[in-house]
Amino acid sequence: MPQKRRAPVRQSTAERIRHVSRARREKAKEELSRNILQAAGALFLKHGYEGISMRQIAEKIGYSATTIYRHYENKDDLLFAIVYEGFVKFNQALGKASKVSGDPLSRLKSVCAAYVMFGLKNPIYYQLMFMQRFDFLFEKRSAQQAPMIASFEVMQQIVTEAIQTGRLKRGDPETTSTVLWAVGHGITSLAIADPKRFSKRRLEEIMQVTMQMILSGLVDARR
Amino acid sequence: MPQKRRAPVRQSTAERIRHVSRARREKAKEELSRNILQAAGALFLKHGYEGISMRQIAEKIGYSATTIYRHYENKDDLLFAIVYEGFVKFNQALGKASKVSGDPLSRLKSVCAAYVMFGLKNPIYYQLMFMQRFDFLFEKRSAQQAPMIASFEVMQQIVTEAIQTGRLKRGDPETTSTVLWAVGHGITSLAIADPKRFSKRRLEEIMQVTMQMILSGLVDARR
Amino acid sequence: MPQKRRAPVRQSTAERIRHVSRARREKAKEELSRNILQAAGALFLKHGYEGISMRQIAEKIGYSATTIYRHYENKDDLLFAIVYEGFVKFNQALGKASKVSGDPLSRLKSVCAAYVMFGLKNPIYYQLMFMQRFDFLFEKRSAQQAPMIASFEVMQQIVTEAIQTGRLKRGDPETTSTVLWAVGHGITSLAIADPKRFSKRRLEEIMQVTMQMILSGLVDARR
Amino acid sequence: MPQKRRAPVRQSTAERIRHVSRARREKAKEELSRNILQAAGALFLKHGYEGISMRQIAEKIGYSATTIYRHYENKDDLLFAIVYEGFVKFNQALGKASKVSGDPLSRLKSVCAAYVMFGLKNPIYYQLMFMQRFDFLFEKRSAQQAPMIASFEVMQQIVTEAIQTGRLKRGDPETTSTVLWAVGHGITSLAIADPKRFSKRRLEEIMQVTMQMILSGLVDARR
DNA sequence: CATGAATGAGCATTCATTCAT
DNA sequence: TATGAATGAATGCTCATTCAT
Secondary structure, eight states: OOOSSOOOSSOOHHHHHHOOOHHHHHHHHHHHHHHHHHHHHHHHHHHOTTTOOHHHHHHHHTSOHHHHHHHSSSHHHHHHHHHHHHHHHHHHHHHHHHTOSSOHHHHHHHHHHHHHHHHHHOHHHHIIIIISOOHHHHHTOGGGGHHHHHHHHHHHHHHHHHHHTTSBOSSOHHHHHHHHHHHHHHHHHHHHHOGGGOOHHHHHHHHHHHHHHHHHHHBOTTO | OOOOOOOOOOOOTTTSOOOOOHHHHHHHHHHHHHHHHHHHHHHHHHHOTTTOOHHHHHHHHTSOHHHHHHHSSSHHHHHHHHHHHHHHHHHHHHHHHHTOSSOHHHHHHHHHHHHHHHHHHOHHHHHHHHSSOOHHHHHTOGGGGHHHHHHHHHHHHHHHHHHHTTSBOSSOHHHHHHHHHHHHHHHHHHHHHOGGGOOHHHHHHHHHHHHHHHHHHHBOTTO | OOOOOOOOOOOOTTTSOOOOOHHHHHHHHHHHHHHHHHHHHHHHHHHOTTTOOHHHHHHHHTSOHHHHHHHSSSHHHHHHHHHHHHHHHHHHHHHHHHTOSSOHHHHHHHHHHHHHHHHHHOHHHHHHHHSSOOHHHHHTOGGGGHHHHHHHHHHHHHHHHHHHTTSBOSSOHHHHHHHHHHHHHHHHHHHHHOGGGOOHHHHHHHHHHHHHHHHHHHBOTTO | OOOSSOOOSSOOHHHHHHOOOHHHHHHHHHHHHHHHHHHHHHHHHHHOTTTOOHHHHHHHHTSOHHHHHHHSSSHHHHHHHHHHHHHHHHHHHHHHHHTOSSOHHHHHHHHHHHHHHHHHHOHHHHHHHHSSOOHHHHHTOGGGGHHHHHHHHHHHHHHHHHHHTTSBOSSOHHHHHHHHHHHHHHHHHHHHHOGGGOOHHHHHHHHHHHHHHHHHHHBOTTO
16 A cells, blocks of 8 residues: 655654554554444445445544545545455355355355344445445456455355255256355345344244255255 | 526427427327436436436436426435336236236246246336335335335235145245245346346246245145 | 546645644634625625525635535524624614613613614624514524514613603603614614715714604603 | 517417407406516515515416516516506605695695505515615616606605795705605514514504604794 | 545536427 | 426535645
8 A cells, every 4th residue: 555645754742742552553543444434334324325425424433524534545445445344254254154064065054044144243234245236346446356256156165065965956056056145145135124024033934944945945855 | 696597598499309289298298207217217226316316317318407307306206206116017017927827836936937027127126126225215105105015915915825725834924925035036136236147048047946946845745 | 427526626825824823723714704704794685695695605705615614504504693793783782872871861862873873884784684584593593582682672671761760751662662763773774775865964964853853752841 | 669579470260269359358468467466576575586486476376487478578577567566656655645735744744654554555565665675676777767766756845845834944855854754664664574563553653653753853843 | 643624516406588389 | 378398507505535734
């Protein structure tokens, strides 16, 4: 990141007094960055990206609007940071779930559950990531698509394995994993969009019915 | 300074033909109305409701922004018109599909297919209807929620029937129909959001796998 | 098309001096506030409240329209500030005049003269306060009506005293003070509206004739 | 008034059928003109000139906005027509009152009463004429200021007479008549602006006190 | 590092006015 | 004569962003 303005050679007295350890300062900065991200995320979610102004974000965190620009280049950048972080977290969650011990099928179940769980626990991220169209964000940032792609591949990988080991019916792994993805996405997005309909109990029922449907429907019964 | 506003420069008669017979004029008006609706829909979809201005819509249809106001009271009204029409069409599609002859199960399949088909054929409507949050639109127009509610009920009705006639496994009809809804929504919304991944062939495969999954997974095999 | 908004072109430092010491800065801010108030007042007066736009005010003071909003919440607020300040000044003027030494009659004369003088010295304030209907301003700001009410009461108070001490003819104090008010308002508003007719000399004559008329006409001659 | 578009040589059938007597047609036109004037006056008064749109006027009379333009050239012209008519009526009222039989003093009283009465009976006209600033209206229409000027002169004429015949104290007639004018205007405008304070009874009291004040104060008692 | 001041561009909406019918 | 359609300009206001301190 090209530092645009070099630091002055001589620190002012005031600066020296305020001077804390370098680590401490950086930590504070990061904390603020994260703060901004969270506030912005929550607001974007509630009122849409275009519906929220930098000033509103600033007000929520108790800083001036200008301060945000010290942490993020502009509004787009801020949004991207949220979505990007979302994908990193998402990727971690799926990755962790996929490493559960057991046969491919239980790992598949684990990943599916993790998918839905992520969405329900991070509705802000999920909506920003999957329920709105921010293609434009990645247009000029293709280099940073890695975690997004990786996430997609985790599931496909497991499905492939499950098919190869004969636990799932024979078929194109991409097709099958897309179906699973779609089921997960359908439940998650509906649950987020209309929480009233998705009480905890109802959701549990739904998940159970769904899992059973998947198992009865996709598993190769001959084994 | 009550300065006189100058009269707008008119386009020559040849450029645009208007003011013909009364019937013709009304037809032209309706056509323009529809035109606005379509343009607005496409734009809202791509950039979000808040991301699109009346001016942008106007420019797309080649009229001044003011003209839109002759057809729709305001921006909200315009969006509502789109969503409302979407639900009317949606309702018709589901209704028609549900009246197919045969046992509840084949009607269920028919409705599911109709659901996905509607989304794929009317991606603009679908996204505005289901992939964004426009609760506020109906807040003051509860009287016009009919087609929306009716749509939701079609599927639930069929599921209930299928359970009662023993074709589907015993269970709460609402849970079961929600699962089906979620599956349909998952496929549809993914297909719309990422068309590259959903070629016609791939989609057919997906639908087939899905249908089979549903049937194997939810149907009461004892019958 | 979330197109980036370009940064505004700034004026060179030399052109306008800002950002000095904190105290200096606050002083500058107040000065600008006052500047806006004056410009707005003059314009509202000449073309009516509805006839003037924020942009026109801004242009008059050489700032952008946005800047006004840093000082006043909105157009109503701006108008209110003017009228309110007017009443504060008016109240002070009447109050001071009423405290002149002497019998009630000379204090009455003093207040009448102060009334007219205020209007002539502050024609902008006067017209906005008394020659246009801005009831709506106070509808939601009843708490701030104090100076206005106080002003009205000063004259009535003196008249009451003058009647009680027998210097004015017996009669309803409210009626009498309203007559005096009307006379003062008549002269003041005509003088403001048609300054050509009200040269300094002519005005002096008018005031003299009027005062004499009041004294001959309202004073109880038996004393 | 230069007719911009000449009438077609051949009347269409429809036109011939609709054809009524010329007189009847003109009468209808005038009636509509008057209708527009009244509606516009009432609205201008209530919401200010700038606060009212042509469409609002049109809606009030149940015609399209375009129709107004057939009767008045533009909005300014419409306002002017109102004010002009007001001055014509005002002039008539004062003129009639000044022709009452009797000595100059009773004629003076008659004119003063007529002044106030006009304002109270035609508050719309009065406010538009005297309580708002429409200088711009007359800037390019100086030829039509006649009734306005005439009105001003009626009172001055009587005062001059009264002084010459020794009924009023010696003094500059212009000064004296201006004082009277101011008193009349003061009462009238206050009564219009704040009707709550000016009940019929209160107003009568005020008028009586005022008249007495004028007589005691301005009349030459030596006669 | 954080901020106050400032601004050009943009937004939804309304307006006065014109034109052809 | 009256009107529907259309429009450029304007309005109050908000926004993202910059700059110098």
